[in-house]
Amino acid sequence: MLTHQPRRAPGADGRRWYWCAGWLACAAWAAVFPLVSPLGPHRTWGAVAAVGYLVAAVAVLLPARRDAPARSTALALAGAVVLPLLLLVLSGAGQSEVGVIERSGSLLLHQGSPYLDEPRTVAEVTPYLPAMALLGVPRAVLGADGLPARLAGDPRLWCAAVFLGGLWLAHRVLRAAAPEDGTGTGRNRGPVPAGAALPALAALVASPVVALPLAVSGVDLPLTGLLCLALALASAGRPAATGLALAAACALKWTAWPAVAVAVALLAATAGRRAAACGCGTALLGTAALALPAALLAPGPMVAQVLAFPLGRGELRTEAASPLPGKLLADLGPAGWWAALALLLAAGLAVAVSLVRRPPRSLVAAADRLALGLGAAFLLAPAGRFGYLALPVVLALWARVVPGARPVPASAPAPRTGADRPNPLFV
Secondary structure: OOOOOOOOOOOHHHHHHHHHHHHHHHHHHHHHHHHHOOOHHHHHHHHHHHHHHHHHHHHOOOOOOOOHHHHHHHHHHHHHHHHHHHHHHHHOOOOHHHHHHHHHHHHHHHHOOOOOOOOOOHHHOOOOOHHHHHHHHHHHHHOOOOHHHHHHHOHHHHHHHHHHHHHHHHHHHHHHHOOOOOOOOOOEOOOOOHHHHHHHHHHHHHOHHHHHHHHHOOOOHHHHHHHHHHHHHHHOOOHHHHHHHHHHHHOOOHHHOHHHHHHHHHHHHHHOHHHHHHHHHHHHHHHHHHHHHHHHHOHHHHHHHHHHOOOOOOOOOOOOEOOOHHHHHHOOOHHHHHHHHHHHHHHHHHHHHHHHHOOOOOHHHHHHHHHHHHHHHHHHOOOEOHHHHHHHHHHHHHOOOOOOEOOOOOOOOOOOOOOOOOOHHHO
């Protein structure tokens, strides 16, 4: 007697093998860290994550159910994100940035400024803007006594919450602006259907480019999530909300400042000059409101630690010493440092000119332009790390796995931005 066999979608087996190859590549990448990294948290993450990725690669090839990619992604998230993060948090291990955020949160709570007046070691320097200290306040309030306090107070969990919250809100904004099937003819339509965006985002979070920093430090992830949200809001024509997201990002690290120019250019090209002015003004005023109080309390330490230290011009030498082009130039002496700075400014000017002459008209174009500018900045900065390049990589990948904004023809009328449009944050 013949039994009915469920039909497989065309190309399903091929997609499974693609997923398997991807997880195997992630496993190979993670397995390198226990062998070559001098940092204990990196070695721990690599050992645990490599096993998680291998399990995901095997799971995607198991027969039967059609949700094999989703099942393997869940296993990769558990093995490369959740498990190593919990191990590192409970053991108190992490990169030095975790301790910096905790100390700055305590200083902010007790003295109103997250900066020590006279740091004596690199570990006492706070190279972040004041809003980053807010992520360390839970540790200052809860302390580290007891398992619940250690978990709830760890800055990595709050960094992850801001990052994932930014991605979730960005997805809601873009889903509201794009048909569910991704086949509509409206202004917004992404490179993937809206219904497929969440699985793709989950795979991005499970990948080493996000999983590693999330587990060992988390410091750049809040910035990344807020920049994704700002670009999503700009592509949806929401200038005030765009400005607020930009302000939150710009008050964390000054590396977010180039995003203001990109988001404003996207608003100007798709929603008009008035919307661009609104977004820019909101971003500037919001950043000032978040950063000025601490800056007025400790202007000298803030300039020395936030600006001079990362550029290698402070009294203490930054530990950001990966052999990138700008770092190699700066090591040649004062002339090399000025040459690296000149190249950095030239790259920034080139991106600025491109925004004026050919402004981005889609989410992907804006994300690519921002990723290009940030990538050039990290490569040419007098001091930098390979890890900084994760930010532009995530921006470029994220824009391709969510329902983004289609290019708007130059002759197309500007979309409505008034009260007659529903707020996509609440759709």
